[in-house]
Each structure stands twice: as C-alpha cells, then as structure tokens.
Amino acid sequence: MKFSNMKKTIGVLACFISALAWVPGAASAAVELPLRVEYQGKPLDFPDAKPFMDKAQRVQVPVRFVSEALGADVKWAPESKTVTIRLKNNEITLVIGQTLYNVNGEAKQMDTSARRINGRTFVPIRFVSEGLGAYTKWDGAVRTAYISDTAFDPKQEKEPGGNKVVEENMHGFIVKHNTGSQLFIDKGTNEPETPVLSLLISFPEMRGADYKMQVKEVEEILQQKVDKKTVEAIMQHIQKKTNWREELEGKVFKDSNYVISVGSNTSDPIAVQVYETKNYIVE
Known part of the structure; x- marks a missing residue:
C-alpha cells in the first residue's frame, strides 16, 4: 500500500501546521497542514493564493x-x-x-x-x-x-465568535466550528491529488483538546457522505491511539465515492484526510 501521494497532496498547499505523511516501508515524516485565517469564527477561503509566514514571522x-x-x-x-x-x-x-x-x-x-x-x-x-x-x-x-470586530478576551480559550457554533459546508460535508473540542478542520481544494477535507484530532497534552469529543465530531462528519461500514472501520482504527505518545499506523479506507487516509506519528495529532476517489492517485 502506498502513501507517497499524501505527501505530494499536502505539498501543493501552502503553509501548514504539523501533520503527517506516509511512505511505504518507512517511518512517516513531519509535514504541515494549512496556515488559516478566520474572521468572526469562520475560516476564510483563499482559492488561488494562499497565506504564508514571511521572514519577519508575520x-x-x-x-x-x-x-x-x-x-x-x-x-x-x-x-x-x-x-x-x-x-x-x-x-x-x-x-x-x-x-x-x-x-x-x-x-x-x-x-x-x-x-x-x-x-x-x-x-x-x-x-x-x-x-x-x-x-x-x-x-x-x-x-x-x-x-x-471586537477585542479578544484574554481568558477566553475558544476561537472568535464566543460560544456561537458556526456551520460551514465543505464540499458537501457540513462541519461545525467553535464547538470547544479543538478539532482542526480545513477545507481542501478538491483538485487532483488534494483532499476535500482535512481533520486533525489533538490530545489534551497538546493544547487542552477534548479527544473524545473530537472523535465523535469526526464520526458525525464522515457519516454524512461515507459508507456506514467504512466509517465504522475508520473509527475503530482512529481509537487505537488514545495517547499522544503512541503511533497510529497509516491506513487507507475506501467506499464507492471517497478515499480516507488515517494515521499519526508519535507526539502528533491523528490526521484524517478525505479525498474524492477520482482525485486520489496512488503511485
């Protein structure tokens, strides 16, 4: 089973947070998921030019x-x-x-x-x-x-928008922001070799995240458009890693419309990437 396309996919995107890439028969290498910008709790879309961090760290x-x-x-x-x-x-x-x-x-x-x-x-x-x-x-x-539009509360740990949960349609998947779980959600470009959706499940040791809540949210997102048995297999695999120090073997799951890659290095979040079958290319 090959995972090198995962690295190529992520490489197409600009400026990422730490995530995962897998190659056959070797340990996975650290890569990044997209640098994002949110306004009033809602992610902004940059279709043809991505934000980046300059040399001054701006x-x-x-x-x-x-x-x-x-x-x-x-x-x-x-x-x-x-x-x-x-x-x-x-x-x-x-x-x-x-x-x-x-x-x-x-x-x-x-x-x-x-x-x-x-x-x-x-x-x-x-x-x-x-x-x-x-x-x-x-x-x-x-x-x-x-x-x-308003000043941030230094004591507030949630993202802008306060307690208000914001829904967004990401290529047919309805996702929720500001739930408090700290699930990282990124909308892909849905182009060849790139996912429609990228999810990162973090652990409490990383940033005070709610692991169980994130797992539940990932399951609810996938259930919207992915075959039930495929979702069950994905969730069983995800829940094999319950501690940030553990490693989760990279695996690919498929139904008739989607390919979902799941895996994690030690000390990394669990990366879940959803591709349309037509855009998932195995070398």
Whole structure:
C-alpha cells in the first residue's frame, strides 16, 4: 500500500501546521497542514493564493480576499505600487516593499512589508486589520490567525465568535466550528491529488483538546457522505491511539465515492484526510 501521494497532496498547499505523511516501508515524516485565517469564527477561503509566514514571522494574506471578508474597498495603483484599503472611516495605504505605511493620514512603521507575488498583492494581516479597526490574534499551535470586530478576551480559550457554533459546508460535508473540542478542520481544494477535507484530532497534552469529543465530531462528519461500514472501520482504527505518545499506523479506507487516509506519528495529532476517489492517485 502506498502513501507517497499524501505527501505530494499536502505539498501543493501552502503553509501548514504539523501533520503527517506516509511512505511505504518507512517511518512517516513531519509535514504541515494549512496556515488559516478566520474572521468572526469562520475560516476564510483563499482559492488561488494562499497565506504564508514571511521572514519577519508575520502572516501575509492576499489583500483582496481578506478585504472582501471585512467589507473593505481596495484600490491598486500599479505605477506607484501602492495599495489603499478603506473600511468605514478608516483608510490604510501600503507601498510594496516598504516598511512605512499610512493609517488615516498618520505615518507608521512595521517590521515587514506588503508583497506582490504572481499578480497578487499580499499584506501583513495584523497591521492591516488593526489599521482598519479590527482585532487580531495568532494561535501558533494550529497556525491560525484570527480576526474579530471586537477585542479578544484574554481568558477566553475558544476561537472568535464566543460560544456561537458556526456551520460551514465543505464540499458537501457540513462541519461545525467553535464547538470547544479543538478539532482542526480545513477545507481542501478538491483538485487532483488534494483532499476535500482535512481533520486533525489533538490530545489534551497538546493544547487542552477534548479527544473524545473530537472523535465523535469526526464520526458525525464522515457519516454524512461515507459508507456506514467504512466509517465504522475508520473509527475503530482512529481509537487505537488514545495517547499522544503512541503511533497510529497509516491506513487507507475506501467506499464507492471517497478515499480516507488515517494515521499519526508519535507526539502528533491523528490526521484524517478525505479525498474524492477520482482525485486520489496512488503511485
């Protein structure tokens, strides 16, 4: 059984948190799952240009997608390489490659700069969001940048949105955010060799996660579109690892429509990746 396509799939995506890849007859190597951005508790979609961490350890995001999520207007001046973002009474101006920027007429300094990559303008999310009056927070454990219209409660462990559970349709799978379980959920591109859905089951030792609740949520997600017997086999395999120090053998499960890969290194979360059969390629 080959798992090398798993590594290739994840390699297509940009900026990931620690996850798993498997190769035949060898120990699995550490890889990463996507760097994410959430606004008001809901993940933002970046269809053709992914966020990344720059050398200054700042999260850079495609300005158009983030601005649309916030309801801001964006103007690009190619001659001066200047991007201007307006939201309500706030305006921020950045010049590609320059650390000086302007917020409502006031010059400010940052330790990074906006970028222009493959025709897309990337901006440092913290400086832009806060310049527009929003609040930002970074969770390195899951490599996720959170944006909120209101200040974050330092005592609050849940993601933005408070106790409100937010539902999202990910290629036909209805998933829930802000449940408190700490299940990591990422929407894939559903392109050849890439999953429609990636899930990470963490352990309490990692980030105070609720292992049993995450397992139940994974089961409920899979039951929506995956054959019942296949789901049962997957869950039996997942529950073989009950401690973060254990290793879970990488396995692939199939029904008529989906291929699901499951596995975990020692000291790693359990990775569950769901592919449409047509997009799962075994070398």
